[in-house]
Amino acid sequence: MSEQTPSVDAGGDNLPAGPGAVPEPIRRGERRGMFGASKGGDTSGYGGLVRPVLYPAPSVRPYGGYFDELADTLEASLGGDTYGAAVHQVVIDRGEMTLHVRREHLLEVLRALRDDPALRFELCLGVSGVNYPDDIGAELHAVYHFHSITNGNRRLRVEVTCPDADPHIPSATEIYPATNWHERETWDMFGIVFDGHPALTRILMPDDWPGHPQRKDYPLGGIPVEYKGGTVPPPDQRRSYS
Amino acid sequence: MSTNDTETEFTDTEDTYVYGGGANDDAGQEGRVFTASGGDWDELVDEATALNEERIVVNMGPQHPSTHGVLRLILELDGETVTEARGGIGYLHTGIEKNMEFRTWTQGTTFCTRMDYLMPIFNETAYCLSVERLLGIEDQIPERATTIRVMMMELNRIGSHMVCLATGGMELGATTIMTIGFRERERILSLFEMVTGLRMNHAYVRPGGVAQDLPAGAIDKVKEIVPELRRGIGEIEKLLNENPIYKGRTVGVGHLSLTGCMALGITGPILRSAGLPLDLRRSNPYCGYETYDFDVITRAECDAYARYRIRVEEMKQSLRIVEQAVERLQHSVGEPVMVQDKKIGWPAQLSVGGDGMGNSLDHIREIMSTSMESLIHHFKIVTEGFRVPPGQAYVPIESPKGELGAHVVSDGGTRPFRAHFRDPSFNNLQAVAAMSEGGMIADVIVAVASIDPVMGGVDR
Numbered sequence: 001m002s003e004q005t006p007s008v009d010a011g012g013d014n015l016p017a018g019p020g021a022v023p024e025p026i027r028r029g030e031r032r033g034m035f036g037a038s039k040g041g042d043t044s045g046y047g048g049l050v051r052p053v054l055y056p057a058p059s060v061r062p063y064g065g066y067f068d069e070l071a072d073t074l075e076a077s078l079g080g081d082t083y084g085a086a087v088h089q090v091v092i093d094r095g096e097m098t099l100h101v102r103r104e105h106l107l108e109v110l111r112a113l114r115d116d117p118a119l120r121f122e123l124c125l126g127v128s129g130v131n132y133p134d135d136i137g138a139e140l141h142a143v144y145h146f147h148s149i150t151n152g153n154r155r156l157r158v159e160v161t162c163p164d165a166d167p168h169i170p171s172a173t174e175i176y177p178a179t180n181w182h183e184r185e186t187w188d189m190f191g192i193v194f195d196g197h198p199a200l201t202r203i204l205m206p207d208d209w210p211g212h213p214q215r216k217d218y219p220l221g222g223i224p225v226e227y228k229g230g231t232v233p234p235p236d237q238r239r240s241y242s
Numbered sequence: 243m244s245t246n247d248t249e250t251e252f253t254d255t256e257d258t259y260v261y262g263g264g265a266n267d268d269a270g271q272e273g274r275v276f277t278a279s280g281g282d283w284d285e286l287v288d289e290a291t292a293l294n295e296e297r298i299v300v301n302m303g304p305q306h307p308s309t310h311g312v313l314r315l316i317l318e319l320d321g322e323t324v325t326e327a328r329g330g331i332g333y334l335h336t337g338i339e340k341n342m343e344f345r346t347w348t349q350g351t352t353f354c355t356r357m358d359y360l361m362p363i364f365n366e367t368a369y370c371l372s373v374e375r376l377l378g379i380e381d382q383i384p385e386r387a388t389t390i391r392v393m394m395m396e397l398n399r400i401g402s403h404m405v406c407l408a409t410g411g412m413e414l415g416a417t418t419i420m421t422i423g424f425r426e427r428e429r430i431l432s433l434f435e436m437v438t439g440l441r442m443n444h445a446y447v448r449p450g451g452v453a454q455d456l457p458a459g460a461i462d463k464v465k466e467i468v469p470e471l472r473r474g475i476g477e478i479e480k481l482l483n484e485n486p487i488y489k490g491r492t493v494g495v496g497h498l499s500l501t502g503c504m505a506l507g508i509t510g511p512i513l514r515s516a517g518l519p520l521d522l523r524r525s526n527p528y529c530g531y532e533t534y535d536f537d538v539i540t541r542a543e544c545d546a547y548a549r550y551r552i553r554v555e556e557m558k559q560s561l562r563i564v565e566q567a568v569e570r571l572q573h574s575v576g577e578p579v580m581v582q583d584k585k586i587g588w589p590a591q592l593s594v595g596g597d598g599m600g601n602s603l604d605h606i607r608e609i610m611s612t613s614m615e616s617l618i619h620h621f622k623i624v625t626e627g628f629r630v631p632p633g634q635a636y637v638p639i640e641s642p643k644g645e646l647g648a649h650v651v652s653d654g655g656t657r658p659f660r661a662h663f664r665d666p667s668f669n670n671l672q673a674v675a676a677m678s679e680g681g682m683i684a685d686v687i688v689a690v691a692s693i694d695p696v697m698g699g700v701d702r
Contacts, residue, residue: 178507
């Protein structure tokens with residue numbers, strides 16, 4: 001990633017870095033209006049405000065802390081080409097490291113994380129799904145957390161995405177059997193199909209349940225509650241502050 | 243079926259009386275009775291009986307008193323031996339994670355405290371630590387708030403372990419353990435009621451600190467219950483440690499080796515019963531645990547008895563931490579318990595009034611009649627809440643059952659974009675099959691009790 005830094009900008013003494021030198025924050029959607037009044041009741045003038053939702057930018061080396069060593073070891077373990085193809089972003093944010101891995105290479109990366117003695121992430125602490133409806137082409141994310149006991153209690157997060165139209169991610173159960181139920185939960189809640197899972201069935205919702213409740217397009221539901229003459233709408237219809 | 247050479251035929255059973263009626267019964271009134279017999283039917287029956295299997299599939303739960311709540315165990319039995327065990331969950335799914343996406347960040351604690359209802363303070367703290375990391379205010383949390391969190395968590399750990407031992411004992415038929423366990427937990431719950439206003443589901447730990455300072459007399463009460471708890475723990479030890487019946491039921495039962503624990507991602511007392519001293523309070527300290535003096539308890543037997551002994555010893559260690567926390571709290575009386583950033587800190591100042599606990603009248607008088615700005619601020623932060631910069635965070639803590647972590651994602655709004663809880667019970671329940679297959683059906687109960695699953699946390 002960092003090798004692509006354009007050399008044209010390097011000449012100036014105190015000039016700001018040119019475009020591309022410093023990664024841009026990751027944009028996933030935008031936020032409109034200000035006070036949550038969507039029915040024209042906002043007279044403040046802020047109703048037309050449009051702000052992008054910017055997630056922390058990918059990091060460039062040096063990452064700091066043990067993150068550099070970790071990335072180097074993984075690169076050596078996978079081989080430079082595979083590493084470049086597999087890990088397309090590294091985000092260091094709030095003291096936590098996130099490897100954004102392409103789903104085709106997920107199992108290779110996980111196997112290296114578990115088996116390389118210098119990495120040795122013994123514990124996989126489960127899979128958590130996140131649905132970003134505005135992240136076009138990568139609406140569904142599966143997030144894995146790892147803990148290495150042997151190598152100084154290090155922590156690592158691996159994030160894999162898949163588009164809504166093709167919600168397939170390879171299953172990690174053969175490498176980390178602990179992910180069995182977590183993947184079932186993520187399938188149940190988000191509809192991500194974990195290919196190769198031994199029994200990918202619903203786990204929290206009933207077997208015949210339609211839809212995947214944690215997706216953003218799935219309504220919360222609820223009924224209005226009457227109290228002392230007033231009516232409180234269900235939570236997903238109350239005013240929300242955008 | 244061909245008609246002529248078949249041996250199968252419908253026979254008139256007027257003479258055979260298959261239903262036990264005698265010849266002198268008024269069979270004529272019943273009409274003629276037909277049975278199908280002979281030919282391939284006999285072969286089928288012979289084939290089935292030749293297997294001579296007593297293989298049955300039993301659904302234990304979800305409404306079974308010894309499955310720790312609404313856990314459904316699907317057991318395949320050969321006689322009394324369990325050949326296959328599978329856990330079925332989801333009977334207590336309440337959609338807490340989804341609901342949290344429709345409430346403010348602060349209201350989130352009110353939801354997550356209800357997940358694993360035996361360790362509410364841990365749920366709240368795991369969530370709040372993650373939110374605080376997202377907000378970037380981890381180093382601004384007042385010392386006193388952190389110490390209160392530690393004290394409450396350790397007391398809660400004792401309460402959770404007490405219930406684990408109590409219900410585990412009750413499932414074995416040992417009701418005295420149950421009464422002792424719940425009696426001791428009661429002391430902790432009454433302290434919690436004094437501090438937070440509620441016995442369970444406290445919503446006491448909030449992003450930025452805790453809801454309110456300890457009330458007058460709380461420290462004295464803690465000092466009072468610590469020796470009582472110590473005596474109660476001693477009572478359980480005397481009753482169970484060398485109890486031949488209890489040992490007969492638990493020693494060697496629910497065996498899960500270190501390899502099994504690693505593969506299944508098991509944490510907490512089960513992992514420590516396999517000899518690995520992994521305790522996040524020591525390995526990845528949070529809330530200043532590195533400054534407290536305590537031991538990580540391990541044993542090497544990998545069985546239910548080892549887990550019982552570990553829980554008892556952990557309660558003693560928790561009491562040590564509570565004593566150290568009390569010592570610190572006595573030196574920090576009057577210090578703030580909520581982050582000083584007015585854009586984040588919950589503005590309430592609670593006090594006991596004529597109609598019970600509520601906002602203090604002085605505070606209401608101040609915001610209602612002296613400053614328009616503080617009224618606006620109060621209204622805005624209570625109804626709208628604060629915004630959290632986009633990103634994700636995961637802060638693991640050592641709960642009584644193992645690693646509890648909240649994976650919290652923000653999109654920059656006033657509500658969590660996604661809050662996922664890695665509940666230790668959910669993960670650890672995967673070990674039911676490994677622990678109980680090949681054993682007796684009665685040992686399944688012991689194995690499940692030694693996992694200590696709480697379905698509120700498993701299903702969320």
